[in-house]
Amino acid sequence: xxxxxxxxxxxxxxxxxxxxxxxxxxxxxxxxxxxxxxxxxxxxxxxxxxxxxxxxxxxxxxxxxxxxxxxxxxxxxxxxxxxxxxxxxxxxxxxxxxxxxxxxxxxxxxxxxxxxxxxxxxxxxxxxxxxxxxxxxxxxxxxxxxxxxxxxxxxxxxxxxxxxxxxxxxxxxxxxxxxxxxxxxxxxxxxxxxxxxxxxxxxxxxxxxxxxxxxxxxxxxxxxxxxxxxxxxxxxxxxxxxxxxxxxxxxxxxxxxxxxxxxxxxxxxxxxxxxxxxxxxxxxxxxxxxxxxxxxxxxxxxxxxxxxxxxxxxxxxxxxxxxxxxxxxxxxxxxxxxxxxxxxxxxxxxxxxxxxxxxx
Amino acid sequence: xxxxxxxxxxxxxxxxxxxxxxxxxxxxxxxxxxxxxxxxxxxxxxxxxxxxxxxxxxxxxxxxxxxxxxxxxxxxxxxxxxxxxxxxxxxxxxxxxxxxxxxxxxxxxxxxxxxxxxxxxxxxxxxxxxxxxxxxxxxxxxxxxxxxxxxxxxxxxxxxxxxxxxxxxxxxxxxxxxxxxxxxxxxxxxxxxxxxxxxxxxxxxxxxxxxxxxxxxxxxxxxxxxxxxxxxxxxxxxxxxxxxxxxxxxxxxxxxxxxxxxxxxxxxxxxxxxxxxxxxxxxxxxxxxxxxxxxxxxxxxxxxxxxxxxxxxxxxxxxxxxxxxxxxxxxxxxxxxxxxxxxxxxxxxxxxxxxxxxxx
Numbered sequence: 001x002x003x004x005x006x007x008x009x010x011x012x013x014x015x016x017x018x019x020x021x022x023x024x025x026x027x028x029x030x031x032x033x034x035x036x037x038x039x040x041x042x043x044x045x046x047x048x049x050x051x052x053x054x055x056x057x058x059x060x061x062x063x064x065x066x067x068x069x070x071x072x073x074x075x076x077x078x079x080x081x082x083x084x085x086x087x088x089x090x091x092x093x094x095x096x097x098x099x100x101x102x103x104x105x106x107x108x109x110x111x112x113x114x115x116x117x118x119x120x121x122x123x124x125x126x127x128x129x130x131x132x133x134x135x136x137x138x139x140x141x142x143x144x145x146x147x148x149x150x151x152x153x154x155x156x157x158x159x160x161x162x163x164x165x166x167x168x169x170x171x172x173x174x175x176x177x178x179x180x181x182x183x184x185x186x187x188x189x190x191x192x193x194x195x196x197x198x199x200x201x202x203x204x205x206x207x208x209x210x211x212x213x214x215x216x217x218x219x220x221x222x223x224x225x226x227x228x229x230x231x232x233x234x235x236x237x238x239x240x241x242x243x244x245x246x247x248x249x250x251x252x253x254x255x256x257x258x259x260x261x262x263x264x265x266x267x268x269x270x271x272x273x274x275x276x277x278x279x280x281x282x283x284x285x286x287x288x289x290x291x292x293x294x295x296x297x298x299x300x301x302x303x304x305x306x307x308x309x310x311x312x313x314x315x316x317x318x319x320x321x322x323x324x325x326x327x328x329x330x331x332x333x334x335x336x337x338x339x340x341x342x343x344x345x346x347x348x349x350x351x352x353x354x355x356x357x358x359x360x
Numbered sequence: 361x362x363x364x365x366x367x368x369x370x371x372x373x374x375x376x377x378x379x380x381x382x383x384x385x386x387x388x389x390x391x392x393x394x395x396x397x398x399x400x401x402x403x404x405x406x407x408x409x410x411x412x413x414x415x416x417x418x419x420x421x422x423x424x425x426x427x428x429x430x431x432x433x434x435x436x437x438x439x440x441x442x443x444x445x446x447x448x449x450x451x452x453x454x455x456x457x458x459x460x461x462x463x464x465x466x467x468x469x470x471x472x473x474x475x476x477x478x479x480x481x482x483x484x485x486x487x488x489x490x491x492x493x494x495x496x497x498x499x500x501x502x503x504x505x506x507x508x509x510x511x512x513x514x515x516x517x518x519x520x521x522x523x524x525x526x527x528x529x530x531x532x533x534x535x536x537x538x539x540x541x542x543x544x545x546x547x548x549x550x551x552x553x554x555x556x557x558x559x560x561x562x563x564x565x566x567x568x569x570x571x572x573x574x575x576x577x578x579x580x581x582x583x584x585x586x587x588x589x590x591x592x593x594x595x596x597x598x599x600x601x602x603x604x605x606x607x608x609x610x611x612x613x614x615x616x617x618x619x620x621x622x623x624x625x626x627x628x629x630x631x632x633x634x635x636x637x638x639x640x641x642x643x644x645x646x647x648x649x650x651x652x653x654x655x656x657x658x659x660x661x662x663x664x665x666x667x668x669x670x671x672x673x674x675x676x677x678x679x680x681x682x683x684x685x686x687x688x689x690x691x692x693x694x695x696x697x698x699x700x701x702x703x704x705x706x707x708x709x710x711x712x713x714x715x716x717x718x719x720x
Contacts, residue, residue, distance in 0.1 A: 135694070137568070173563075176560075177560070177566050181564065181567045181571045184555065185571050186570065187610065187630075188552055188607075189570075190632070192548055193633040195602065195603060195636065199541075200536075202537065203533075203537035203541055204640060205527065206537050206542070207640050207641060208497070208542065210545050211541045212640060214549050215633075216574075217573070218634065222627055226623060226627045229626060233614040237614050240614070242555065243551055243552065243607075244607055247607070248604065251604060254589065254593040263586060266586055267582055269547070269551060272554035272557055273549065273579075274578065274579060275553075275554070275557050276552075276554045276555065276556035276578060280556065306666060306669035306674075309669055310666040313664070313667075323683050334492050
């Protein structure tokens with residue numbers, strides 16, 4: 001693969017995103033320099049192979065600011081001063097405030113185009129950096145009339161080199177979108193998980209996948225998220241207030257389930273949830289190819305899964321997805337195989353012929 | 361495997377749970393009869409192999425009532441009349457009201473012990489029935505002074521035969537527990553997903569795993585959940601009100617992020633979420649064995665995954681978990697392998713030696 005990115009890329013901030021960007025770009029031959037306010041973090045990222053230190057003679061073509069949202073605007077302004085030939089972007093999760101500051105304060109602000117890769121993990125830091133972090137994920141490029149086409153192109157080349165899908169939006173559009181699809185779920189997951197702090201051990205013992213999935217992102221870094229949600233509070237508050245109104249209405253109905261109209265309020269809330277989730281694109285949503293799923297029970301010993309998949313592969317059947325779970329305390333391994341619907345019968349016939357234990 | 365369950369089991373209601381119970385028990389030689397208010401549903405479950413029709417000469421040992429919560433109490437009362445030698449249980453998600461009705465109205469109510477398998481799917485119906493549904497999941501047995509030991513034992517044998525882990529609780533303890541770990545997440549997921557109904561297509565295009573996971577259960581059946589949450593409203597309302605208070609406080613803080621104390625309110629909400637999620641047992645929670653995860657990129661063609669797993673199996677390395685995702689629109693398959701931490705180095709060395717593309 002030849003890099004679309006030309007020239008040296010300098011990454012400011014070698015945490016999860018900075019390290020992940022460096023790791024991938026170096027693999028396709030891009031010259032990467034790194035800096036970080038913490039010498040230890042910088043050394044770690046360099047040891048990991050994410051890039052090298054900056055040298056005085058370097059001629060940087062693109063600067064990527066990967067620092068926490070609070071510090072991003074200042075680092076972008078500094079970068080525009082320090083690297084006079086470079087395009088500058090940042091990857092912070094909230095874009096309007098940074099854009100305003102940069103357009104107002106920087107003389108050559110046309111060299112700045114903000115961006116936001118929709119990727120991350122619950123755990124941050126260089127240690128968790130990984131080159132696949134951006135693959136197949138949207139990468140928002142913030143376009144406005146002040147941004148130069150050549151600068152937009154350089155940022156877009158970076159995103160494409162990292163395997164992301166680029167999406168152009170204004171800062172306002174972006175911030176409204178993430179308030180809904182990212183920041184609101186984060187806060188509600190945190191508030192829901194907070195209800196568990198004083199829960200009985202025996203109640204928690206009944207937890208299933210529903211609770212785990214609805215609260216998973218509550219494990220995210222509070223310091224980072226404090227910066228994100230306070231920077232985007234203006235757009236978050238109306239959504240949360242709307243949610244609050246719906247919740248208040250639902251609580252009233254549940255408070256008197258026998259009252260006229262109560263059941264229809266509860267039913268409407270549940271049905272509206274069905275409608276909402278159907279609008280989410282992607283594999284769990286309504287707009288995706290839906291796969292047929294076949295569950296197989298396998299012995300929990302080395303080689304069994306391989307034997308299963310070898311037989312599937314030998315038959316020329318392509319798996320679209322696969323998930324494996326060791327049932328807690330049980331000796332059985334359950335493998336859920338997903339295939340295109342037209343392949344389901346063929347898969348089931350194969351598995352039966354080969355004496356695999358089918359579940360269902 | 362020899363069944364712990366002795367004698368004939370009669371299942372009333374051949375939907376998801378009834379069919380799944382029948383499928384498993386028949387495999388270990390238990391005589392299963394089925395009935396359903398819908399002849400078509402009954403025929404489907406019988407065709408699936410979940411059991412046979414009831415005969416007049418049958419001597420039923422255990423009746424399992426698997427009908428929607430609204431109908432459960434009546435069906436239990438009927439079953440106690442119709443099957444004078446049988447223990448009777450039900451699998452409804454809310455237990456107090458059914459127990460009260462049965463203890464009050466049935467003469468031989470000592471033959472009834474309620475239960476609740478903590479298992480289900482977003483999709484109901486016999487078509488989605490599967491014998492692995494209960495494996496490794498908690499199965500709550502509702503004990504009170506009126507329940508006979510022999511009856512408790514028969515219900516427990518059933519749960520164990522289905523691979524579940526039995527947990528004894530009072531009806532009140534059970535209903536409080538599920539209000540928190542199951543019914544509250546369901547309602548909040550529905551309300552969150554409802555916010556997406558009017559969202560811009562472009563905003564939804566930025567959805568990631570966070571939104572998908574927090575809303576997944578919003579796809580559940582509204583009719584069933586209407587019955588569940590209204591039957592347990594008394595225990596749900598205080599939890600939802602507590603959540604509402606936390607939300608109101610958070611919204612006020614976000615409304616004026618610059619005011620004294622606002623940031624600490626937001627930070628506290630996020631940190632409390634961290635504490636709460638750490639209390640959830642299981643693989644995503646804090647009390648489980650934590651695995652080391654290694655991500656490998658593989659070509660998206662038949663046999664590649666099998667080759668990877670064969671090599672891992674040949675090396676005697678046991679995978680604890682595995683997940684595979686085809687990045688949307690990309691040619692790369694990402695496989696996340698989980699192993700015990702002490703095996704991580706061995707796995708990485710093996711993969712490098714065999715020239716697999718490691719991510720990270």
